[in-house]
Amino acid sequence: MHESKLIIAGGSGFLGQVLARYFKTLGWEVIVFTRSPQANRVAREVQWHGETVSQWTRELEGATAIVNLCGRTVDCRYTTKNREEIMDSRMKPTRTLGEAIARCKNPPSVWLNASTATIYRHTHGPAWNESGEIGATPEAKDEFSVEVARAWEETFNTTATAHTRKVALRTAMVLGDGPNSVFPVLLRLARLGLGGRMGSGRQFVSWIHEADFCRAIEHVIARAEFSGPVNIAAPNPLTNAEMMHLFRGLVGMPFGLPASEWMLEVGAFFLRTETELIIKSRRVVPGRLLASGFQFQFERMPDALRELRMRMTGDVKCTLPLPAI
Numbered sequence: 001m002h003e004s005k006l007i008i009a010g011g012s013g014f015l016g017q018v019l020a021r022y023f024k025t026l027g028w029e030v031i032v033f034t035r036s037p038q039a040n041r042v043a044r045e046v047q048w049h050g051e052t053v054s055q056w057t058r059e060l061e062g063a064t065a066i067v068n069l070c071g072r073t074v075d076c077r078y079t080t081k082n083r084e085e086i087m088d089s090r091m092k093p094t095r096t097l098g099e100a101i102a103r104c105k106n107p108p109s110v111w112l113n114a115s116t117a118t119i120y121r122h123t124h125g126p127a128w129n130e131s132g133e134i135g136a137t138p139e140a141k142d143e144f145s146v147e148v149a150r151a152w153e154e155t156f157n158t159t160a161t162a163h164t165r166k167v168a169l170r171t172a173m174v175l176g177d178g179p180n181s182v183f184p185v186l187l188r189l190a191r192l193g194l195g196g197r198m199g200s201g202r203q204f205v206s207w208i209h210e211a212d213f214c215r216a217i218e219h220v221i222a223r224a225e226f227s228g229p230v231n232i233a234a235p236n237p238l239t240n241a242e243m244m245h246l247f248r249g250l251v252g253m254p255f256g257l258p259a260s261e262w263m264l265e266v267g268a269f270f271l272r273t274e275t276e277l278i279i280k281s282r283r284v285v286p287g288r289l290l291a292s293g294f295q296f297q298f299e300r301m302p303d304a305l306r307e308l309r310m311r312m313t314g315d316v317k318c319t320l321p322l323p324a325i
């Protein structure tokens with residue numbers, strides 16, 4: 001019997017490496033498409049640029065699944081140049097992969113393309129499942145990121161790949177211990193006494209533990225009923241104030257300076273990032289995953305944080321208070 005084969009385009013980063021490790025453990029052949037191949041990472045790497053169809057296309061033949069994670073980080077100032085790079089680094093690889101898959105004799109059975117839970121409207125009301133409202137809100141300063149998300153999914157949806165099932169991954173903030181995860185950053189802030197609420201603290205945070213991210217991808221690949229958008233998020237979003245309370249508990253810090261919106265604006269300017277990443281209220285739940293019987297290992301953030309902290313430090317005594325959510 002042939003082993004299952006997974007291609008991860010843009011797989012050299014945080015999520016790609018986590019996925020590569022997970023699927024390799026399951027016994028899959030994993031191949032990463034990257035602009036800068038390295039020999040010492042988890043999977044075999046193939047060079048590409050994501051802009052034109054060439055030699056790498058043959059790797060797609062007979063693949064079980066392809067996951068496309070390409071995208072320049074959005075953790076930067078939205079200057080004209082950065083906006084262009086954020087947009088192009090998502091649209092071009094998506095378009096190019098569509099062309100390549102369309103040319104395959106034996107195309108991958110399923111194509112999962114990264115999208116984002118940020119596509120949903122800023123809300124303090126009921127949580128959004130996949131039928132939630134899409135759009136930007138001036139208060140959340142999310143006009144550009146919603147524009148990117150819409151264009152990304154539209155590009156994906158208009159690719160003509162008749163024999164390949166397509167799923168857009170509307171992923172929430174992934175918590176892991178890797179370098180591009182927000183977990184170590186928030187831990188550091190909490191340790192420095194800066195882990196207070198950010199802005200009003202009322203804004204919701206949607207999240208998922210990296211292990212559940214991988215398990216959800218496996219679940220979606222395996223089930224033919226999944227096509228179209230799927231929310232990849234834990235079922236219990238919480239508020240920013242609740243989350244920061246958990247981080248303070250995790251490092252045993254009794255206080256955390258709150259940051260008002262103007263302080264966040266100043267901080268974001270010096271850290272070369274945007275406040276939208278913090279102040280937008282993202283209340284997104286995994287409607288389709290739950291309806292299909294997917295069981296989360298980490299349904300609530302305290303359990304996710306405890307596990308990550310234990311993994312980072314080997315400290316098994318960490319006892320986190322559960323906030324009322």
Ligand SMILES: NC(=O)c1ccc[n+]([C@@H]2O[C@H](COP(=O)([O-])OP(=O)(O)OC[C@H]3O[C@@H](n4cnc5c(N)ncnc54)[C@H](OP(=O)(O)O)[C@@H]3O)[C@@H](O)[C@H]2O)c1
Nearest residue numbers: 010012013014015034035050069070071072089171173174
């Ligand atoms: N991490 C999260 O919490 C999260 C949540 C929701 C959505 N997402 C989305 O999921 C995707 C992966 O996230 P991540 O955290 O793994 O990001 P990451 O660590 O920054 O990795 C991004 C990958 O994109 C590739 N890339 C960047 N610019 C590219 C370009 N111009 N052309 C082709 N490839 C390019 C890079 O590959 P090479 O440099 O090796 O070519 C890199 O491996 C991103 O699209 C992100 O927006 C992430």
